[in-house]
Amino acid sequence: MVEIPPSAAPVVAAPYRTEPLPDLAAWTRYFVDAEIPVLAATAQALEQLRAIEDDVDAAMLAKAIQTDPLMSIKLLAFVAGKRKPSILNDEGADAKTDTVTSALVMLGIAPFFRHFGPQPTLEDRLRDQPQALDAMRELLRRAERARMFALGFAVHRADLDVDVILQAAFLHDFAEMLLWCHAPTLALAIHDAQSADPTLRSATIQRSLLNIELDDLAQALMQRWRLSTLLVRLSDTRHAEQAAVRNVVLAVRVARHTMQGWDNAALPDDVDAIAELLNAPPRIALAYLHKIDRGG
Structure with a gap:
């Protein structure tokens, strides 16, 4: 678990963004x-x-x-x-x-x-934004869980690109992290909308409040930064038909759905998808997930 210790002396930071930008190109330039x-x-x-x-x-x-x-x-x-x-x-x-x-x-x-x-x-950046700092702590814990599950899946599959798969899972939510850092009011609005109606798709809320989807922003930034082709591909949820990408997607998904325990209503579907990925019966896949969670 990532522990965030007390920060050192504060530094002067850029002001927070409080209004959405018009499109993906503008958001990409901003970040x-x-x-x-x-x-x-x-x-x-x-x-x-x-x-x-x-x-x-x-x-x-x-x-x-x-x-x-x-x-x-x-x-x-x-x-x-x-x-x-x-x-x-x-x-x-x-x-x-x-x-x-x-x-x-x-x-x-x-x-x-x-x-x-x-x-x-x-910590200095979000010193006056305790809700945003709490949300970042949650994202950091989720990133670690995603990497943990991605490792378990990749090892089971004997994937040759295991290190990059772990990196892709760990970095999956970096665009959301940047939003909390630089536009906490907008990030909180998304969080509140999801909490008010859990049936709403995240992408729908993001388009409504930001004019973009965060997955698209992540891809645009990775390509603008010229990150490795393999890392960019493994991070692209649109290619989930590829086993290595599905490894990342499912690791991120099960990490999110198990943050508060193992009774999330979406977990049975996750387990079925993971069972297919690992070529194992669902009950074996579920037992394997618990084993990974225990550090086994």
Whole structure:
């Protein structure tokens, strides 16, 4: 579980956005230019490593970063953007930005610390927005659960792209996280609408209040940042007919539906879909889900 410790001294941050932008292009431009805050624990860990930079390797840095979806997406976007246009279609070079560890190996330790100075924190950003901070805590816990279930499914399927599948599941809700960071009033309106009528589809509410769907925003940002082709594809719910994408989608779905326990009305459908993915009877699939949840 991600614990969010008390933040350090507050920093000056950009004002919150309170009105929706007109379309996907406008929202994409907005978030491309927006600062991405990170967890206070991540910021602190990076400063501790900076003090011993000569002794730091990629594995040490990855350990500090890969439990934080915001810092993870920030790093992946930066490293992907450093690739030369001539190698954008080079699958080997593309794979070097699939995961946090591979991105750090490609970038190097000294260049990392040169570019990423002391980081702005989520806790400072949302200091006056306690509901938004609580919502972020929930999203962070959900991201960890999604990664946990994605690992279980991918290992069972003996998938060769397991590391990227985990990354895609962990980062799945990063657009919603950015919305809470920069437009908490709009994010809260979506949350309240869903709470008032759980039968409403999230996409319908998002289109009504934001003029976009957050899944579309996530895809647009990942493509604008030139993230790896495989990571972008695995994150695209429109291709759920592909087993690896379905692995990510179902991990995210069961993580969401089990946040408050195992009595969610949508779970039987999840279990049936997971049973099909794993080529197992539903009762075996359900038992496997509980085993994963227990850390087994």
